Amino acid sequence: MKLTKRLHSCVQLEKDGRVLVIDPGAFSESDAGLGADALLVTHEHPDHYDEGRLRAALDANPAAALWTLRSVAEKLAPAYPGRVHTVGHGDAFTAAGFEVQVHGELHAVIHPDIPRVTNVGYLVEGSLFHPGDALTVPDAPVDTLMLPVHAPWNKVAEVIDYLREVKPRRAIDVHDAYLSEIARPIYDNVLGALGGTDHGRLAPGGSADL
Known part of the structure; x- marks a missing residue:
């Protein structure tokens, strides 16, 4: 399986000539979802969910389909009958040949006065886990963790503890559009030193074989 990092929290996976894209939101490239055979969206916040990108x-690709939580599915299902699937915690499905398990239920707390929305994470091929906007620990081993490295809802101590709890073989940064390049080495150093796993990042467009 080949992983390609797109901007912010969007990632593209390729296997056997099929393409799966997770979270082509408003912070990702305008063409982030194009070419996908399957699309997954973790939650409704615009940096993860952009209706225009999904519709495009x-x-x-008339054969492409979308798997997501109810709040997003109900916006797109009427226009794409039979191609938009609602999923939740505990579900498992096959999307364009990729085996996917769903873990998690709620977005991380931003502030007690801000209502929490639904958020689901996706474990793809029993290997790569994308948690969306939550520090969900799946009840299954994780080989590659897409790590939300910087957000309004987390701090670096929480990210370190998340790495230690999930114990992936390696972690690759996502949710990084808020983090300036001048500050990235600080995160790289502390996560590498204290996270207990192989931590790294890919530039937008960069790829890795999993």
Whole structure:
């Protein structure tokens, strides 16, 4: 399986000529979802969910389908009957040949006065886990963790503890659009030193074989 990092929290996976894209939101490239055979969205916040990008991807490939939580699915299902699937914690499904398990239920707390929305994470091929905007620990081993490295809802101590709890073989940063390049080495150093796993990052467009 080949991983390609897109901007912010969007990632693209390729296997056997099929393409799966997770979270092509408003902070990702305008063409982030194009070429996808399957699309997964973790939650409704615009940096993860952009209706225009999803519609463009579904229109470009009539065989493409979307798997997501109810709040997003109900916005797109009427226009794409039979191609938008609602999922939740504990579900398992096959999307364009990729085996996917769903873990998690709620977005991390931003502030007690801000209502929490639903958030699901996706474990793909029993290997790569994308948690969306939550520090969900799946009840299954994780080989590659897409790590939300910087957000309004987390701090670096929580990210370190999350790495220690999940214990992936390696972690690759996502949710990084808020973090300036001048500050990235600080995160790289502390996560590498204290996270207890192989931690790294890919530039947008960069790829790795999993």
